[in-house]
Amino acid sequence: MTDLADRRGAGADVYQPAEDTHLLAEAAVAEIQPPARVLDVGTGSGYVAATVRDETGADVVGTDLNPFAVRQAADRGVPVVRGDLVSAFREDAFDVVVFNPPYLPRDENAARDDWMEVALSGGETGREVVEAFFDAVGRVLAPDGFVLVLVSTLTGVEEVVEYAGGRGFSAAAVREESFPFETLTVLKLRE
Secondary structure, three states, X not given: OOOHHHOOOHHXXXXXXXXXXXXXXXXXXXHOOOOOXXXXXXXXXXXXXXXXXXXXOOEEEEEEOOHHHHHHHHHOOOOEEEOOOOOOOOOOOEEEEEEOOOOEOOOHHHOOOOHHXXXXXXXXXXXXXXXXHHHHHOOOEEEEEEEEEEEEOOOOHHHHHHHHHHOOOXXXXXXXXXXOOOEEEEEEEEO
């Protein structure tokens, strides 16, 4: 595998806002009340973070593993940290954590060795990244805080809810949108 951080040309290396991004942003704006401290995990272009900041007045920071995404989010005026999931943050730091995880099951025939593969592939089942997120997010979530996470029927919504439940989270759907190939659901989770 090549060192992805050495690649040049960020245009094709950052997931740009699409239907899933807009759905998560809408749900976040509806659910977040200032003066919330919000973390946008996997911020990508920074669209969700900037929308939440601009529409709610919340204090928002983003995080992403992709250096090109970090640059794009920063260009949008989003304070952003390069890091994996929530690893860069202290305990109880956020009232709300939002995440549009890579949720597509890995397609070996379409596998790429680039940042877009990292942004899209949730592993063999499509749930590997979101499961790692659920294993870690409770540490940075303040008491009475909540998580908003986008999931797809391609990933298995019930399986995601079951895994989150095993980590102490209750889940409720707050937004849903259907497309010919999948249904996207934004889940609100509380410990």
